[in-house]
Amino acid sequence: MNSIIYDQSIKTRFLATLFANIGGMGLNFLAGIIIARGLGPAGYGNFNFLLGSFASIILLLDMGTASAFYTFLSQRKRGKRFYLYYFLWIGIEFLVAFLLISFILPDSWKDRIWLGQKREVIVLAFLASFMMAKVWQTATQVGESIRATVIVQLHNIILAGLHLGIVLAMVSVHRLTITNLFLLIIFEYPLFAIILAARLRHNLIESEEETHLSNVINEFKAYCAPLVLYTIVGFAYSFADTWLLQRFGGAVQQGFYSISLKFTTICLIATTSMLNIFWKEIAEASQRHNQERLYQLYKSTSRALCFVSALGACFLIPFSKEIIYLLLGPRYEASWPCLAIMFLYPIHQSLGQINASYFYATAQTKLYSNLSIIMMMTTIPITYFVLASPSATVPGLGLGSVGLALKVVVLQIIWVNIFSYFISKLSRWRFDFLYQFATTIPLLLVSFTVKQFLIYSSHLLNISLHPLSLILCSLPLYILVTALIIYLFLGLSGMGRGGISSFISLLKVECH
Numbered sequence: 111m112n113s114i115i116y117d118q119s120i121k122t123r124f125l126a127t128l129f130a131n132i133g134g135m136g137l138n139f140l141a142g143i144i145i146a147r148g149l150g151p152a153g154y155g156n157f158n159f160l161l162g163s164f165a166s167i168i169l170l171l172d173m174g175t176a177s178a179f180y181t182f183l184s185q186r187k188r189g190k191r192f193y194l195y196y197f198l199w200i201g202i203e204f205l206v207a208f209l210l211i212s213f214i215l216p217d218s219w220k221d222r223i224w225l226g227q228k229r230e231v232i233v234l235a236f237l238a239s240f241m242m243a244k245v246w247q248t249a250t251q252v253g254e255s256i257r258a259t260v261i262v263q264l265h266n267i268i269l270a271g272l273h274l275g276i277v278l279a280m281v282s283v284h285r286l287t288i289t290n291l292f293l294l295i296i297f298e299y300p301l302f303a304i305i306l307a308a309r310l311r312h313n314l315i316e317s318e319e320e321t322h323l324s325n326v327i328n329e330f331k332a333y334c335a336p337l338v339l340y341t342i343v344g345f346a347y348s349f350a351d352t353w354l355l356q357r358f359g360g361a362v363q364q365g366f367y368s369i370s371l372k373f374t375t376i377c378l379i380a381t382t383s384m385l386n387i388f389w390k391e392i393a394e395a396s397q398r399h400n401q402e403r404l405y406q407l408y409k410s411t412s413r414a415l416c417f418v419s420a421l422g423a424c425f426l427i428p429f430s431k432e433i434i435y436l437l438l439g440p441r442y443e444a445s446w447p448c449l450a451i452m453f454l455y456p457i458h459q460s461l462g463q464i465n466a467s468y469f470y471a472t473a474q475t476k477l478y479s480n481l482s483i484i485m486m487m488t489t490i491p492i493t494y495f496v497l498a499s500p501s502a503t504v505p506g507l508g509l510g511s512v513g514l515a516l517k518v519v520v521l522q523i524i525w526v527n528i529f530s531y532f533i534s535k536l537s538r539w540r541f542d543f544l545y546q547f548a549t550t551i552p553l554l555l556v557s558f559t560v561k562q563f564l565i566y567s568s569h570l571l572n573i574s575l576h577p578l579s580l581i582l583c584s585l586p587l588y589i590l591v592t593a594l595i596i597y598l599f600l601g602l603s604g605m606g607r608g609g610i611s612s613f614i615s616l617l618k619v620e621c622h
Contacts, residue, residue, distance in 0.1 A: 130263030131379050137270035141277050142372045143437050146365070148286040150441055155356070155364030157288050160227065162352040162368075164239035170345035171203045174337035176247060178330050183255035191321040200244055211236050225356055231289060238295035241303075249303035253310055261309060269302045340479045347486035351514060354497045359510040366445035367511035369438065370452040377422040377456035381415050381463055388464065392471035405539055408468060412530075415460040417549050423453045424553035425588050428561045432577035451515040457550060458519075458526045465529040474536070481532065485525045493517060552595065560587045 146154045179196055182188065212233050215223075224232050253262035276294055280286040356364050388411050395403040426433065430450035434442050469478035496513040498506025507513060527543050534541040561584055568575045575583070 130267055131382055133267045134263070134270045135375055135379060137267070137274050139372065139375065141270070141274040142369070144274075144277055144281060145286070145291065146369050146372075146442070147438055148281055149288065149365075151365035151445070152361040153288060153365070154368060155361035155366075156227070157291065158368035159352055159356045159361065159364050160224070160232065160235035160288075161239055163224065163349060164236050165243055166345050166349040166352065167207070167236075168203075168239055168243045169348065170341060171207060172244075173341050174334040175199060175330055176244070176251070177337075178333040179248070180251040180255060181333065182329065183252060187256075189321045191323075192326060195321070195323060195326045196248075200248065203244070204240055207236060207240070208233075223353075225353075231292070234289060234292035234296070238292040241296055241299035245303050246299040249306045253306060256310065258310060262306065265302055265306050269298060273298060336476065336479065340483055343483045343486045347490060350490045350493050351518075354493055355511065355514050358497045358499050358502070358506070358508060359514075363510040366442070366448050367452075367514055369442065370445060370449040370511070370515065371455075373426075373433070373449060374423075374452050374455045374459070377419050377426075377453070378459060380418045381456075381460040384411070384415060388467055388471075392468055396472045401537065404472075404537065408464070408533070408537075408539075412461055412464045413545055413549075415464060416457060416546060419456045419460040420549050420553050421592070423456050424550060425557045425585070427453045427554065428558045429577075429581050429584070432581060436577055445511065448511040448515045451512065451519055454519045454550075455515075455522065458522045458546070461526045461530065461546070462522065465526065465533060468533055469529075477532065477536075478529075481529060485521075485528075489517075489521055492521065553592065556591050556595070557584075557588055560584045560591065563587075 145157070149157060175196075182192075211220075212229070217229075220229060220232065227235075250262050250266070253259070273294070276298075277286065277291075280290060280294075352364075355367060359367075388407065391407055392404065395407060427450050430453065431443075431446040434446045434449060438445075466478065469475065493514070494504070495506045496509050496517045498504065499508045500506065509516070523546075527546075530543065531541050533539075561580070564575065564580060564583055564587070
């Protein structure tokens with residue numbers, strides 16, 4: 111197979127990523143809704159608690175080696191031994207964790223960590239998480255490292271479609287259970303990893319290269335050593351959210367929070383599709399010491415993605431109750447306050463991803479790591495206080511999924527702006543954060559106003575609007591009023607005409 115077919119243009123890769131994200135996220139979102147409805151809040155909560163706990167544990171075992179592997183492959187092609195050594199490392203990770211969970215860990219520890227879940231289900235959850243987070247991730251990293259983005263994204267979409275189809279089949283024959291879902295994941299992801307690897311194998315290996323184990327170990331050690339503390343704290347930070355909510359809120363509250371978090375991915379499609387483009391341009395401008403270019407790129411991209419994320423999120427917030435009713439039914443009705451709060455999450459999550467990309471692209475990883483460690487270590491006690499029962503030994507507020515959503519959103523706003531402040535200070539730019547609120551508040555006002563206008567009008571006309579009709583009728587009005595406000599007050603987007611031109615020029619640079 112000729113490697114030229116994978117030398118895809120940046121425009122092709124960007125469009126492939128954008129449409130694959132839309133298609134893949136859409137299919138996965140639909141599958142998630144069906145699973146949530148089928149399992150109910152408690153079952154869906156247990157399902158996500160187990161997957162989430164092992165995602166954190168696998169991150170701890172990884173110690174940054176996955177990032178190192180992708181970075182090294184992206185630099186140049188490697189020999190067969192390089193792959194062999196890395197796959198051996200993955201095998202060691204798997205074997206150590208599998209033996210520990212299956213046979214070594216005492217029941218008392220198992221019950222404390224996974225809060226009474228059966229060992230058989232815990233083992234299946236580990237296998238499923240490992241297949242997703244390590245096996246499939248490794249296969250896609252290999253493909254991306256040789257610019258085979260279209261091939262990788264095509265497999266992603268087919269995998270998402272197959273998963274959705276089998277989930278629907280499970281529902282139709284009344285076999286949708288947590289155990290069966292884990293078995294499905296264990297089957298799907300390694301199968302597609304093998305298929306993708308078979309498609310790519312002729313384009314990967316530089317056969318002449320002699321790779322010695324000591325050299326590979328030294329390479330990985332140099333890359334991963336600074337990330338060890340960051341990884342350990344990151345594990346504690348991510349595990350704490352999942353475990354404390356399950357411990358004090360229970361499986362139902364876990365289910366409410368998990369489904370709310372899934373909805374937020376809808377508003378992050380533009381950000382996830384743009385990050386690699388932003389990263390490349392920032393890295394190039396930094397290498398050339400072009401401060402003006404850096405400033406324009408950072409300012410226009412952060413404001414544009416903040417606005418795009420807010421545009422979708424602010425429209426959906428007033429309809430949180432209707433969305434829950436339509437898609438999930440009465441069993442999830444109590445989750446709508448959590449969903450309404452979590453719809454704010456993508457706005458500053460976009461800015462957080464932009465900030466992280468900026469730090470990495472300008473090689474300021476030490477500062478980013480130190481700030482992140484401080485952020486995570488200060489956040490864990492707050493998480494406990496928000497979630498712990500008032501009757502606990504160290505009492506808390508016991509706010510459940512709503513409390514966790516509030517904690518995530520509020521602290522994210524604070525820490526995103528702290529990171530932005532450091533970027534501005536080190537680059538000697540003026541620190542500006544007011545555009546975030548100048549974007550969000552007007553859009554929220556428009557969305558709530560449009561909804562109330564339609565409700566009031568329907569009452570005057572003695573018409574009963576179905577929740578779906580209310581949402582569909584509100585959307586064009588929301589877009590129209592928002593477009594009018596932007597036209598009259600261009601600063602609403604936080605960019606102005608110069609910022610919009612700069613953002614468009616970024617796309618033109620990448621797409622030609």
